[in-house]
Amino acid sequence: MNLFEKERWINEMAEKFENQSPEALIELAVEKFPNITLACSFGSEDVVLVDMLQKVSPKTDIFYLDTNVHFKETYETRDRLQQHYGVEFVQVLPKLTLEEQAAQYGEELWKSQPNQCCNIRKVDPLTDILRNYDAWITGIRRDQAPTRANSKKVEYDTKFGLVKFNPLAAWTSEDVWNYIRNNNIIYNPLHDRNYPSIGCEHCTRQVAAGEDPRAGRWAGFEKTECGLHK
Ligand code: SF4
Numbered sequence: 001m002n003l004f005e006k007e008r009w010i011n012e013m014a015e016k017f018e019n020q021s022p023e024a025l026i027e028l029a030v031e032k033f034p035n036i037t038l039a040c041s042f043g044s045e046d047v048v049l050v051d052m053l054q055k056v057s058p059k060t061d062i063f064y065l066d067t068n069v070h071f072k073e074t075y076e077t078r079d080r081l082q083q084h085y086g087v088e089f090v091q092v093l094p095k096l097t098l099e100e101q102a103a104q105y106g107e108e109l110w111k112s113q114p115n116q117c118c119n120i121r122k123v124d125p126l127t128d129i130l131r132n133y134d135a136w137i138t139g140i141r142r143d144q145a146p147t148r149a150n151s152k153k154v155e156y157d158t159k160f161g162l163v164k165f166n167p168l169a170a171w172t173s174e175d176v177w178n179y180i181r182n183n184n185i186i187y188n189p190l191h192d193r194n195y196p197s198i199g200c201e202h203c204t205r206q207v208a209a210g211e212d213p214r215a216g217r218w219a220g221f222e223k224t225e226c227g228l229h230k
Contacts, residue, residue: 006156006163007021007156010109010152010156010163012156013028013153013154014152014153014154014155015152016102016122017153017154017168018153018170019033021171022048022052022167022171023052023055023056023167024054024149025153025154025165025167026049026052026053026057026137026165026167027056027057027105028052028183029135029137029165029167030056030057030060032135033133033134033135033163035132035133035134035135036060036061036133036135036165037060037061037062037063037090037118037129037130037132037133037135037136037137037138038050038060038061038063038065038136038137038138039055039065039126039136039137039138039139040062040063040064040089040139041061041064041139041198042064042070042072042074042077042078042081042188042198043139043188043191043197043198044173044176044177044180044188044191044196045139045141045168045171045176046075046139047081047141047180047185047186047187047188048098048168048179048180048185049137049139049167049168050062050081050085051183051185052167053137054085054087057086058085060149061090061133062087062090063089063090063091063092063129063188063195064078064089064090064091064092065092065121065122065125065126066091066093067094067121067122067200068091068093068094068098069098069110069121069200069201070200070201071087071188071190071198071201071204073188073189073190074188074190075185077186077188077189080186081186087167090129092125092126092128092129093125094120094121094122094124094125095120095124095125096121101117101120101121105117105120108202109201110202110203111117113204114203114221118227119227120215121200122227122228123227123228124196126160126228127160128212130161130162133162134162134163135162135163135164135165136160136162136163136164136165137164137165137166137167138165138166138227138229139166139168139208140163140166140168140169140171141166141168141170141171141172141176142169142172143172143173143213144197144213145214145224147224148230149167150228151164151166152164152166152169153165153169153170154166161209162163173196173213192213193206194206194207194208194216195216196213196214196216197213197214197216197217199217203217204216204217205219
């Protein structure tokens with residue numbers, strides 16, 4: 001498929017699957033792109049997708065960006081999921097260790113230059129891993145943030161140069177939690193402690209009642225996204 005044909009197919013599928021279930025879209029994605037991967041951050045949306053993918057295509061690669069500074073609860077959630085499903089998630093590490101980063105850019109870069117820190121520990125490793133695939137699946141939802149409001153269920157990811165499937169784009173947070181409860185899915189226990197959106201430990205705080213669910217990410221900075229999604 002050349003790029004023109006691919007874009008036409010993407011637009012057709014985005015329209016066709018807009019009102020279909022996430023599972024139906026995942027089936028289409030793995031059938032059309034056997035060389036596909038799921039990005040997992042072990043947040044509520046991603047554990048739903050891990051569960052769905054295990055039912056549809058258990059051999060599909062699932063990777064996570066290991067920034068080395070996730071909460072211990074996040075690493076424990078990873079371990080519990082791996083054990084439960086009998087899978088091993090692909091660990092994607094930054095080129096620089098925390099010590100090398102501190103030596104080159106200064107201590108606690110996340111406090112002074114979070115964009116640079118995210119580039120080193122998330123965006124560059126993501127760029128490298130996605131070069132190995134033709135398509136990826138993500139857990140983004142339209143109502144998570146204004147920056148995600150126009151996400152389609154299928155789109156061409158111009159930033160990373162591959163097809164992107166967002167099976168939960170039309171879901172609300174309530175839909176996600178209904179699926180988790182109804183299917184008894186393993187999830188990060190931090191969600192029960194007022195962490196609706198979980199990133200690295202240094203850049204995530206609890207939110208207060210009534211606050212935006214993503215208010216706990218990079219609090220004190222204008223920043224709202226890692227740079228993984230446009
Ligand atoms: S979320 Fe924070 S610690 Fe994690 S990579 Fe970005 S700036 Fe660094």
